[in-house]
Amino acid sequence: MVIRETLQTPVTYECDVLVCGGGIAGVSAALAAARQGKSVMLLEKQHILGGLGTAGLITYYLPLCDGYGKQVSFGIAEELLRLSIQMGAEARYPANWLDSDDPAGRTEHDARYETRYNPYIFAVLMEQLLKQESVRILYGTYAVGVSTKGDKIHTVMIENKTGRQAIAVKSVVDATGDCDIAVFAGAPTALFQQGNLLASWYYALDKNGYDLHSLGYADMPENRKTDADRERTKHFERFSGVDGEEISEMMQKAHRLMLDDWLKKREKDATVIPTTISSIPQLRMTRKLVGEYCQDDTEMHQEYADSVGMVSDWRERGPVYEVPFGTMVTKTVKNLVVAGRCTSVTDSMWDIMRVIPCCAVTGEAAGVAAAMTDDMIALDVTALQAKLVKNGVVLHERDL
Ligand SMILES: Cc1cc2nc3c(=O)[nH]c(=O)nc-3n(C[C@H](O)[C@H](O)[C@H](O)COP(=O)(O)OP(=O)(O)OC[C@H]3O[C@@H](n4cnc5c(N)ncnc54)[C@H](O)[C@@H]3O)c2cc1C
Incomplete structure (x- = not known):
């Protein structure tokens, strides 16, 4: 049976950049977009920021370095790691990185630039940081649909205690972890073939x-x-x-x-x-974008003209990956950019890109891009890269 509903949805808000999902990727994106001087709203269905990294109790901030003493992820990925332990680490305080300039101590197997933080302190500090940058946070708010005009999202439908409303947008960051917005807008997506095993941290x-x-x-x-x-x-x-x-x-x-x-x-x-x-499902990989580029885990140490930052492989020392902007966008929905654990990668690369520092790297790039344009395909990637470099991001392995 189907019920046909006729809806009159009030457009209650408008903003330059709408970030859907307040996990690590969404927080990074909102922060980056707000710092570009845009009006930014962030929707989160929970009542706390951080997603799996806080409400989901996944409190290991995996490495920003390659395991041989070289830092590879910078910018907001590093800012959030430091913020997470600003009031003390729960474990694995990275003293070799934060309290010492001596590179010798950074090459040991167990001296990676990673840490364990308290989820609630981190969540509240992220909230304060976003408020300082004038990001408007809407908690308890589910993105439930979009309306499109041509190949762009025009409004995003939300539901919360007030009821159903709409937000008029210029550009949208999909940081839902599950590509919800991409699906609503008709962008191509794919499921994780293996499926997730049960976790209960x-x-x-x-x-x-x-x-x-x-x-x-x-x-x-x-x-x-x-x-x-x-x-x-x-x-x-x-x-x-x-x-x-x-x-x-x-x-x-x-x-x-x-x-x-x-x-x-x-x-x-x-x-x-x-x-x-955990108050949210502990799912590692669910649905991802099928974007303009699909990166594989065999592409380590490869240079990309559209790199927006770098990540390491949390599972082993050595591999470094540049992150192509093409993994975050699709020509089917031009004002949409995807960040976090649902970018366009092969299933084997997904296991690398889903972790916290990688979500922060793609989040920052998505936020800056969304602040610059409502057409990700026409975006001048060199201009995006220049802004990221100004924020402290290193784009290419040859620049380390
Ligand atoms: C069991 C397990 C162990 C892990 N171990 C580690 C580890 O040790 N270290 C590590 O770095 N990573 C680990 N990870 C991975 C990592 O925690 C996550 O992949 C990462 O935090 C994802 O960040 P994200 O912002 O992309 O997505 P999420 O954290 O999933 O954030 C998405 C946010 O969007 C919100 N949302 C979703 N849909 C909507 C919607 N329609 N409307 C509004 N809001 C919405 C959600 O509530 C959520 O807050 C682990 C994951 C799992 C499940």
């Missing part, structure tokens, strides 16, 4: 203090699996992350997994007690 307190329990099996892309990995996971349930009912089921299973884990731990230590569980 939670915080608990025991006699030794407060700590993160990284519960669940960390899967890897097909090309890195051994036969033993395939055998071990072949009966595991997998989740696409783009179906409302499936996500609800997954959350209930994640809650049960946490409870069972805690009950088991309590048998050994009566003082252990859970303090926080």
Whole structure:
């Protein structure tokens, strides 16, 4: 059965740049766009900034460096790492990078420029930073659709406590993690072929203090699996992350997994007690853009004329990737730019690009681009690169 609705949706807001999603990518994009002097709104369906990196309790800020002592990610990616531990690190304080100029200490295996932060302090500090830059944040607000004129988004439909409204936009950053806006606007997208395994990271307190329990099996892309990995996971349930009912089921299973884990731990230590569980689904890879360029993990150390920054491979020392702007845009929707864990990459590259520093790198580039134009395909990428370089971003590996 289908119900035909006739909607009269009031256009309540307008802005130059609308950032949909307030995870690390969305925060970076909003910050970058606001610093270009544009009016910026950020929508977030939760009531806290940071997405998986805060509400999702994923509090490991993975490396900004290549593992051999060279920093590769700069700009807002570094600014947010420093902000995350401005009031103290939860673990892995990167002293070799922040308190010492001696490069010798930065080459050890365990001396990467990474850290662990407190999710709530980081979320509130990000909120203060965005407010300082006059970003208008709308919490509890879901982007639920768009209207288009030609090949551009004209308004984004939202729903929150007030009801259904619309925002008139010049350009849009899709930082939803799932390419929601791209789908609403009819841009090509693709799903993660493997699907996600169940994760249930939670915080608990025991006699030794407060700590993160990284519960669940960390899967890897097909090309890195051994036969033993395939055998071990072949009966595991997998989740696409783009179906409302499936996500609800997954959350209930994640809650049960946490409870069972805690009950088991309590048998050994009566003082252990859970303090926080994730309020959003812990999904690594769901839906991505099929953009103008699709980057693969074999393209390490390759130079791109449209590079907007660099990232390393969190899983091993050595590989460095320049990030092509073409992975963030599509000619089907010209005023849309995608950032974070849903850019246009192969499934094997996705495992690299989905992590926090990479989301900040694409977020910053998306924010500057969205502030510059409502036509990403016609954008003068050299001018975008000049602005990023002015912000401290290093574009090419040869410049390190
Ligand atoms: C189990 C697990 C372990 C991980 N481990 C690490 C790790 O150790 N280190 C690391 O760096 N990374 C890790 N990651 C990956 C990393 O945490 C995320 O990929 C990254 O934080 C994603 O940032 P993002 O901003 O792209 O997306 P998200 O954090 O998903 O943010 C998207 C935001 O958009 C909001 N949103 C979504 N749809 C809408 C909509 N329609 N309207 C309004 N708002 C919307 C969401 O509420 C969310 O806040 C892990 C991920 C998982 C699941």
